[in-house]
Amino acid sequence: MRAGEEAEAVAPAEADRTKSTRRRMTSSTGRPRSEEAHQAILDATLALLGEVGYSALTVEGVAQRAGVGKATIYRRWSSKLPLVVEAFSALPGFEDVDAGSLEHDLKETLRKYLEAFNSTALGTVFPSLAGERAHNPELSKLIEPVARARREPFVRIFERARARGEISSDVDIDLAADLVVGPISVTLFFRGGSLSPRMVDPLVDLALKGILKRG
Amino acid sequence: MRAGEEAEAVAPAEADRTKSTRRRMTSSTGRPRSEEAHQAILDATLALLGEVGYSALTVEGVAQRAGVGKATIYRRWSSKLPLVVEAFSALPGFEDVDAGSLEHDLKETLRKYLEAFNSTALGTVFPSLAGERAHNPELSKLIEPVARARREPFVRIFERARARGEISSDVDIDLAADLVVGPISVTLFFRGGSLSPRMVDPLVDLALKGILKRG
DNA sequence: GGATTACGATACAGTACGTTCCGTAATCAA
DNA sequence: TTGATTACGGAACGTACTGTATCGTAATCC
Structure with missing residues (x-):
């Protein structure tokens, strides 16, 4: 462990280099950290995550893409793992829509969600991260609570519908x-690709009414 | 291009080193290729694909895992891309079940498919490949026809059900x-994980009947 | 204005990969 | 049986690339 000097400059409780985000010890003196560089790093991380995937993502590549030095990244994140987790956490999730109808709420939420997929890095980042989770327990462990929180508003729509009696109580x-x-x-x-918001209506209709012809 | 001698030993029509599978030119003389080594390479590829993913998969790693020399692999596949495609192609897909009932056929096919997920490398390989496809057009192009063929028997179950009148003709x-x-x-x-065959029945029931309470 | 910290750039050491070559083994033709 | 041919596992070579550490400069606080 030859990085002693650097390691001592991070908060002791977060000394685990594989997971932690680094913070300044004394915050009132010296040159402040650049917020522009911070955001550029996160943006570059998401862009590269979608383009080359998690495994091929390197801190060096992020630094070049963001136009910053590698030290600027390592000063904030101990490795690419927490960097990726933080970048992913900033992406939009489901919006909580509540207009009193399951069909309406689902269509509204999904439409907005699919629009976010097409207008942000979500559409490219998501498959890359999901694929990596399958064989990266560390990443999986850190991403799971984030993914769960993103999903929660969506599940809540169903819970309200069940409370209203739209869904049978024995449905999972x-x-x-x-x-x-x-x-x-x-x-x-x-x-x-091809995640058009136009697929939402037929999708929700079919899921709600079922595939079988009603008799 | 310094690999002139080797390249001349493959069929001319498949000289593209990034895509082709190599074949012997003259097949009647010399030591025959080991079928055991061939299978061991494919097995090792699938195992590693699930464990480390596509990006981190290396020919060197496959060779060590399979207990063969690297040359033995390069003699058959020009790179890891066609190797992975061939290994994936050998995995089981949907079985075509036809007992005259949509509900029965779906449950039967899915049960067998999920059993295959748990008993073969399918369960770990699939997410890795799907994640990689998102940012690897070359892999995506080669995998797509394989994936489509694997899915076809499943779609056919629905087509038969529609022909029988179980499904309304305007359902996609x-x-x-x-x-x-x-x-x-x-x-x-x-x-x-947690892909238990026990999830099949409630899943099919819900998809066929729909989420909404019938009234 | 001195001290302190962050900045981008770069040099360095270590790792790991694909490629190639080696001596040996297995098969076919004569 | 012998010689020619190809495949085999193992290892050496050169290259590319990464994380780490260092350097001179810039920005902020006391």
Whole structure:
């Protein structure tokens, strides 16, 4: 461990170099950290994450893309792991829509979510991270609470619908949520792109009414 | 291009080193290629693909895992790309079940498919490849026809059901298929493992009957 | 204005990869 | 049986790239 001097400059409780985000010890003196560089680093991280994936993502690549020195990154994040987690956490999740109708709320939330997929790095970052999670327990552990929080407003829509009596009480809420999001997941992972908000209406209609012809 | 001598030993039509699988020119003389080594290489590829992912997969790692020399691999595949494609192609896909009932056929096919997920490398390989496809057009292009062929028997179940009148003619078959497979995709990519065949019945029931309470 | 910290750039050491070569083993033709 | 040919596992070589450490400069506080 030859990085003693640097390591002593981070908060002791976060000395684990594989997980922590670094902070300044004394905050009132010296040149302040550049907020522009900070944001540029996070933006570059998301862009590269979508372009080359997590494994091929390197701190050097992020530094070049962001136009900063590598030291500027290592001064804030101990490795690419916490850097990626923080960058991902800043991406938008589901919005909590509550207009009193399951069908309406689902369509509204999903439409906005798919628009976010097309207008942010979400659409490219998501598959990369999901694929990496499968064989990276450390990343999986750190991403899981973030992913769960992003999903929560969506699940809440179903809970309210069940409270209103729109859904039978013996229906598994999580399964129902997976059923609605499922086709988006399939489209995202098994075909490339084409996540148009126009797919929302037929998707929600089919999930709510069922595949079988009603008799 | 310093590999002139080697390159001349492959079929001319497959000289593109990034995509082709190599073949012997003269097949009747000399020591024959080891079928054991061939299979060991494919097995090692699948195992490592699940453990470290596509980006971190190296020919050197495959050679060590398979207990063969690196030259033995390069003699057959020009790079890890065609190696991975061939290894993936050998994994089981959906079985075509036809017992005359949509509900029965779906449950039967999915149960067998999920069993394959748990008993083969499928469960770990799939997320890795899907994540890589998002930012690797070359891999995506080669995997796509394989993935489509694997999915086809599943779609055919829906087509037969529509011909029997179980499904309304205005239902999008592909969307219906995505709806049924969707929760499996979500479970696989967003949570780890836990792909029990026990989830099949409630999943199919909900997808066929719909989330909304019938009235 | 002196001390302190952050900045971008760069030099360095270590790792790891793909490629190639080696001696040996297995098969076919004569 | 012998010679020619190809495949085999193992290892050496050169290269590319990464994380770390260092340097001179810039910005802020006391």
